Amino acid sequence: MTQITVTVNGTSQTHEVEPRQLLVYYLRDKLGLTGTHIGCDTSSCGACTVHMDGMAVKSCSILAVQADGCEITTIEGLAQGDQLHPVQEGFKECHGLQCGFCTPGMIMATVDMLQNNPDPTEEDIRHALEGNICRCTGYHNIVRSVQWAAEKMKTSAKVLDGASVSPSPVYASVNLNQQQQQQL
Amino acid sequence: MIPYAFDYTRPESVEEALDLLDDDAKLLAGGHSLVPALKLRLSAPGRLIDIARIPSLKGIREENGEIVIGAGTTHAEIMKSDLLKQHLPMFAEGAALIGDPMVRHKGTIGGSLAHADPSADWPAMVIAADGEVVLRGRNGSRSVAAADFFIGFYSTALEEGEIITEIRLPVPAEGTRMNYQKFAQPASRFAIVGCAVVRHPDGSVRVAFTGVSDAPFRDTGVEEALSGQQLTDDVIEAAAAKAAEGVSLNSDHFASEEYRQHLARVYCKRALNAVA
Numbered sequence: 221m222t223q224i225t226v227t228v229n230g231t232s233q234t235h236e237v238e239p240r241q242l243l244v245y246y247l248r249d250k251l252g253l254t255g256t257h258i259g260c261d262t263s264s265c266g267a268c269t270v271h272m273d274g275m276a277v278k279s280c281s282i283l284a285v286q287a288d289g290c291e292i293t294t295i296e297g298l299a300q301g302d303q304l305h306p307v308q309e310g311f312k313e314c315h316g317l318q319c320g321f322c323t324p325g326m327i328m329a330t331v332d333m334l335q336n337n338p339d340p341t342e343e344d345i346r347h348a349l350e351g352n353i354c355r356c357t358g359y360h361n362i363v364r365s366v367q368w369a370a371e372k373m374k375t376s377a378k379v380l381d382g383a384s385v386s387p388s389p390v391y392a393s394v395n396l397n398q399q400q401q402q403q404l
Numbered sequence: 405m406i407p408y409a410f411d412y413t414r415p416e417s418v419e420e421a422l423d424l425l426d427d428d429a430k431l432l433a434g435g436h437s438l439v440p441a442l443k444l445r446l447s448a449p450g451r452l453i454d455i456a457r458i459p460s461l462k463g464i465r466e467e468n469g470e471i472v473i474g475a476g477t478t479h480a481e482i483m484k485s486d487l488l489k490q491h492l493p494m495f496a497e498g499a500a501l502i503g504d505p506m507v508r509h510k511g512t513i514g515g516s517l518a519h520a521d522p523s524a525d526w527p528a529m530v531i532a533a534d535g536e537v538v539l540r541g542r543n544g545s546r547s548v549a550a551a552d553f554f555i556g557f558y559s560t561a562l563e564e565g566e567i568i569t570e571i572r573l574p575v576p577a578e579g580t581r582m583n584y585q586k587f588a589q590p591a592s593r594f595a596i597v598g599c600a601v602v603r604h605p606d607g608s609v610r611v612a613f614t615g616v617s618d619a620p621f622r623d624t625g626v627e628e629a630l631s632g633q634q635l636t637d638d639v640i641e642a643a644a645a646k647a648a649e650g651v652s653l654n655s656d657h658f659a660s661e662e663y664r665q666h667l668a669r670v671y672c673k674r675a676l677n678a679v680a
Contacts, residue, residue, distance in 0.1 A: 238409065239409075239452065240407045240410060242439075264591055269506055272509075277509050281435060281436055285414075285454070332505065351507060
């Protein structure tokens, strides 16, 4: 057994773990944070995405001992009390999920992307979510959710800057081609 | 999936890691090849030596006419490196084609080279850029040309007890053009075929492939067909037609030998067009 100390969603945690324990099992079984899902278990699907020192990673392919001394944020750490994170709100507003299994991973990957690219194009969004697979094939609404969140975060930032802004029609910024529109 | 039990140590320096490295141990960097292999129980080392945080293995610097990439540098760090964007843009662009953002945050260039997956992206780029892989053992360091480093299926010139410490790439002359093109497996994003091309201002061209054969290789057949030629459409067409001639071709449920050879020609042509 190896002792690790990890800050998870702002709280320092110290535990003895087996070196072979995967981070995702540590989060789910030891800490009870079951919002992080185990999907493919082969680092392909992204359901297990969490942030490690601010960067999105796949917790099914990282050992808990590798996270020793690191800061981990899981889906449970995003909301401020009852106030959802804008990306969580976006997925709710735009129906960015069907069964919801991939959603925590999608949201964690999105939060990471928007930190680096606050104004992503549709193509940027699709590339940034390459490592997150949705089996309900809900990608169109996931992209809309991300666009909604990006818009909301930009607007909030402007409000904080004291600028005057009016709420923007989010769907107007979604460019669907004719074929995509027919599919909907 | 749960790996077999193993011990875990995290040394602070390369020297300390080398002292621990015996034939029952495996080096752990990003772990994005090793951890999946452990989970599948394809690999069952008694001890993992975590070298991911060793400071001397990190970072990208320019030194004596070379760009030096620390073996522990992640794909994401390479993708964002201004030094590489300036001197070896193929590396920054190629990094962006590896896996997905989460994989790029953890996976390292040294880990990729040491693992030597026959479909990994870095080997083709490092070979085409005339890179050297620096290996360190208890008795000192040695440098191996990337073109000689990969010797077969998951097999390299790395000896037992050695660690890859850095990758050294000559700073190309002004006017050098380079490009990496790949046909990615849609789920894993490994290269079913990848082709890296570096065209020097003196007209010489380096061409290297990954994914095509059991090990990445420099394609001297294509290079000779380009030697001393302007890269016109006809010259590119004729040279690309020679791609992967005389090598033993991989075949799996993604791509047959015949299809891989076809892809090698197509992606060689695309990479050559990009540097023409």
